[in-house]
Amino acid sequence: MNCFVPLDKSGTMAKKITSSLRTIGKILEWMVFGMLIILYLIVLSPNLPTKKYVSTYIVQTGSMEPTIHTGSIALIRQINADQIKKGDIIIFTSPKDPNQTILHRVFEVKQKDKNIEFEMKGDNNTAPDNWMIPAVSIKGICFSTIPFLGHPAAFLKTQKGFIILIGIPALFLIILQIKKIREGIDEEVQRRIHKQIKKEKTTDVITGIGILLLASLTGLLSIQAVRALFISKATASGITFSVKDFTPPTTTVFIQGDLDETKNIVGTGGWHGYGWYERYDNVNLRIQTGDPFTHTINYQLLSGDVACPVASDISYVTGLAHDTNIENVVNVRTNGIHTLCYFGTNPPAFSEAVAHKQLLKLDRENPAFVITGASGTYSDGVYYNNSPTVSATVSPADGFSGYTRGRFDLTYADAGHNCTTPVPSGVIPGYPGYNEDNLLPPHLSPTRTLTQTNIPDGNWCFRIWVYDDVQNKSGYQDVSFTVDTSIPTASLSVTGSWTKKVEENIDNGGFESGGTTDWKTAGNVTTIASDTIGTTPITPTGTAMARIGQTSGSSGNYAWENRLMQSIPAGAKSLSLFYNFLTRDYFLDDPGFFIRLNGKDIFHTSAWMADTLVDPFDSVYSTGWTQWYYDLSTITDPFINLSISAGNTGDQDVQSWVYIDQVTTYVVAAPSHAQYSFTGTDTGTGISKFYYNIDSAVDYTLYTTPFKIPIVNNQSQPLASSNN
DSSP states (O other), X not given: OOOOOOOOHHHHHHHHHHHHHHHHHHHHHHHHHHHHHHHHHHHHGGGSGGGGTOEEEEOOSSTTTTTSOTTOEEEEEOOOGGGOOTTOEEEEEOSSOTTOEEEEEEEEEEEETTEEEEEEEOTTOSSOOSSEEEGGGEEEEEEEEETTTHHHHHHHTSHHHIIIIIIHHHHHHHHHHHHHHHHHHHHHHHOOOHHHHHXXXXXXXXXXXXHHHHHHXXXXXXTTHHHHHXXXXXXXXXXXXXXXXXXXXXXXXXXXXXOSSSOOEESSOTTTSSOEESEEEEEEEEEEESOTTTOEEXXXXXXXXXXXXXXXXTTSEEEEOTTEEOHHHHHTSOSEEEEEEEEEEETTTEEOSSOEEEEEEEOOOOOEEEEEEESSEEETTEEEESSSOEEEEEEEEOSSSOEEXXXXXXXXXXXXXXXXXXXXXXXXXXXXXXXXXXEEEEESXXXXXXXXXXXXXXXXXXXXXXXXXXXXXXXOEXXXXXXXXXXXXXXXXXXXXXXXXXXXXXXXXXSOSSTTTTOEEESSEEEESOEEETTEEEOOSSSOEEEESOSSOSSSOBGGXXXXXXXXXXXXXXXXXXXXXXXXXXXXXXXXXXEEETTEEEEEEOGGGXXXXXXXXXXXXXXXXXXXXXXXXXXXXXXXXXXXXXSBSSOSSSOEEEEEEEXXXXXXXXXXXXXXXXXXXXXXXXOOOEEEEETTOSSOEEEOSOBOOOOBTTBOOOEEEEEO
16 A cells, blocks of 8 residues: 655645745845934934044035036045145035035135135036135035935935935834744744854844834934934943043134224235234134034133133133133233134043144234435425435334334315325326335334335325234324426626626536537537436426437446546636436446536535435436536646546446536626625426625525625635526
8 A cells, every 4th residue: 555645745846936935035124124224323423423534414506516416415624724725625614594505616726825715616616616615614625425315315304305215124123033933932932943043133132123223223213313413321131331521522614804994804814914803703613523512612802912721721611512712701802912722522521632722913004104204305395306306204003013114195275284185096107096105014103114206396294104014003193295397597697886797607508509519529419409317307407418428338437438528717716517317227326427627526426315205116326416516726737637527437338427518607897895695487386586706715605685795804704606
């Protein structure tokens, strides 16, 4: 009898299906579990110890598309500002809203004073951002992105997202785990393979613990998940799990201040990089890395540039929230330097090891100055100049940020030397409507000379004031000038019972009759109606003058090569002429201008004596038009050979030369009772005074009324006159 047991094909197939479904379920279970863990880590990343190396941000807008799509996860690492270059994608705090973070590409890297600033632009924007980003606002550089993962991560932080992505899957996993535990109990009764039981139970227990841990941690997540996740605890099966940040935060300070005129300067540099402000708009203490919701900042403000106390010092003000602005505390301080000390703390006991130090400098005091001198001859409150270049010297003082700029406005002045209206731009060559100097770095009490060229004849004023490094301004002071570059002419009148005029012994002394006719010349000698050196005009008394020497070039201009000569017949009692000696060789031509009679050197002048800077742009110095006089009465020779020469003596690299005009020996003979008086003309500001000299006296006498010349030992007295 054959016996057999039928094969239960349906039962075997059912077991295979159940086993396959169980495998698929485990795979799906771990996939869901892994995805939730990834999302969970993304949300939690700002508070994990890895935040020092990498942190994540969800891109919420499309300004960086197509490079970075909306909803992507941006992976950020910290970077020093000086390592950032054009084209890098960086993340930074918005200058307009400190609570907003922006991800854009570096469009340009710029150096402002000693600080680095960045111009930014979104790839999807047509123009760069309308602000500059300081280095202190940079949070990090984007080194990679995960497309579209930001959508579920952002959704996870909402109430609905928590329920759908965390609550429901966690509940499903818990139910599934309970079911597995029950199945494990049933199988334990049926099976006898201890190894298999232990393996499966161990796997289930590990899975269950992971699920319970995830459920307990994520169960605390809500719309304000960042704060809830910073320090949290959960208990499952008698085991307590804790997530805590033991790392203290790092801190920084955001500074923005005002000068008197320039406002909203971001950074610690101030106007010229020395850190001075008139007032501060923002002194914001910020959490740089850490949790801005739970970490706090301690600070104290000390007078002077001092070392910061240790973090345990009880003088620190504690518990300030992220981005607290203490400008109201700073701005009530006195003028001068103050030290801000601050550090971050992770309550209750974790703080930055060393306090940060930041100098804050306040200056609300106006500078002062005194006028210590000016060009020209001073008389009755006015400086008289025979040159179109005038200057004033000021001595400013400022006790805090330091003097950094002197300024003057050139104004017209009336006949009484009262300052009137400003001179507009374009009226005087080289004058743009104001004139100023800049002194960097600022000084507490310098001496400065303010200069203006090309001023026409007339009455003028400098209206002067000074700035300090915060643009505080002093009150103004006026300096009155008269510019008169024309040469006056004087005429001597003699009245008496008889007079005798000794006629002129110099032929063509004014160079009005055919150039150098009646003169002998050698080298570089010419007659001209006028000359222009740089932008400065040189004009004669009449229609012509002689020029001896070269004004430019580099050879053939030695003084002994350039001569203007004439023989004077006997009978001449005096010799006078006008000269204007100019030089570019301020030191070497010593002397550079000679007058000789019968081969004897009776007068010379050196380049260093031409101490008036006629034209700063051409580096030309000048004596100005000067009258020279010499007594000929002691010379008994039948002829007097006059030789006038000018040029280089030390080298031939740069030039010296002279203009000559009004060469004369004209004298008048009169009795002792004759009366002498002066009249004259001047095309500039007019003649204010006459001076005369009798018998080559040391000093000239001011002419006030007609006078007589006394007879000494029956000898006539030579008289020379000058006027201004």
